[in-house]
Amino acid sequence: DSGVTQTPKHLITATGQRVTLRCSPRSGDLSVYWYQQSLDQGLQFLIQYYNGEERAKGNILERFSAQQFPDLHSELNLSSLELGDSALYFCASSRRPGQGINYGYTFGSGTRLTVV
Amino acid sequence: GQQLNQSPQSMFIQEGEDVSMNCTSSSIFNTWLWYKQDPGEGPVLLIALYKAGELTSNGRLTAQFGITRKDSFLNISASIPSDVGIYFCAGMNYGGSQGNLIFGKGTKLSVKP
Numbered sequence: 001d002s003g004v005t006q007t008p009k010h011l012i013t014a015t016g017q018r019v020t021l022r023c024s025p026r027s028g029d030l031s032v033y034w035y036q037q038s039l040d041q042g043l044q045f046l047i048q049y050y051n052g053e054e055r056a057k058g059n060i061l062e063r064f065s066a067q068q069f070p071d072l073h074s075e076l077n078l079s080s081l082e083l084g085d086s087a088l089y090f091c092a093s094s095r096r097p098g099q100g101i102n103y104g105y106t107f108g109s110g111t112r113l114t115v116v
Numbered sequence: 117g118q119q120l121n122q123s124p125q126s127m128f129i130q131e132g133e134d135v136s137m138n139c140t141s142s143s144i145f146n147t148w149l150w151y152k153q154d155p156g157e158g159p160v161l162l163i164a165l166y167k168a169g170e171l172t173s174n175g176r177l178t179a180q181f182g183i184t185r186k187d188s189f190l191n192i193s194a195s196i197p198s199d200v201g202i203y204f205c206a207g208m209n210y211g212g213s214q215g216n217l218i219f220g221k222g223t224k225l226s227v228k229p
Contacts, residue, residue: 002158033216042221043159043204056216090158105149105217107158 003027004108006091012114018079021111025072025093029106031055032074033094034066037110038087049074081115088112122205122220130228135192137223139205144185147208149217150177154201162203163190197227 003026013019025032034046036059045058049068060066063081068074078085092107122139129135139148147166151159163174165181165188172179178191188205202224206217 002160004158035219043206043217043219045216045218048216058216092158105161107160109156109158 002106002108004029004091004093004106006089006108006111008111009109010112010114012116013081015081015083015115017081017115018077019081019113021076021078021089021091021113023074023076023091023093023108025074025091026106029093029095030072031094032068032072033092033105034060034074034076035090035092035107036087037090043090046076078113083115086113086115120205120207120218120220122223124223125221126224126226128226128228129195131195131197133195135195135199135225136189137203137205138187138189139207139220140187141207141218142186145207145209145218146185148179148181148188149206149208150179150188150190151204151206151219152201153204153222159204192225195225195227197229200225200227 005024007022031050033048036044036046046060047066048056052068063079066076088110090107090110094105120139120141149164150162152162153159162177163172163179168181168185169183170181176193180189202222204222205220208217
């Protein structure tokens with residue numbers, strides 16, 4: 001157990017629908033990162049939050065949004081889903097932005113999203 | 117944006133053989149990381165490198181931070197079946213407000229007993 005909790009583990013939904021993925025960071029970690037992993041694209045950085053504020057954006061579609069709540073958990077919202085959105089979505093956390101190593105840039109086990 | 121080229125894409129080796137994989141970047145990083153991902157799990161950090169030229173070991177794993185800061189390699193010696201998985205390199209420029217990792221596309225390692 002990495003200490004980063006992601007729910008649900010699996011999600012199957014239809015095209016056009018909206019889903020919410022949830023991440024609870026490791027205790028004491030303030031920064032949360034979302035990554036998308038698909039077969040042909042590897043791990044793609046989507047967005048980063050630190051202590052409730054957005055800090056960096058990567059290749060995140062406009063149909064996707066995220067937020068980090070006062071209790072530091074984060075949610076990734078995916079709307080108007082398309083078949084191509086099927087992927088593994090990972091959350092990672094760290095103490096501070098960029099403080100990846102000694103304090104643990106730790107990944108959760110991911111949410112597998114299947115859009116049918 | 118920054119891109120990492122990781123090679124080889126896949127490797128099929130015999131148990132006991134040594135493995136070498138590498139990563140090159142179009143721009144410099146001040147941190148290089150190597151992760152391993154098992155099926156159904158998230159990536160797990162294996163080795164972190166902080167300085168150009170640094171050579172670091174973790175058991176049978178050895179990684180080096182290239183002098184140009186644009187490349188890194190990972191070696192696994194005397195491979196065993198549990199080494200099977202996907203290995204990712206990742207680069208990061210820490211400092212300031214951002215610390216997101218840029219990942220290579222991975223090297224899939226298969227080990228024949």
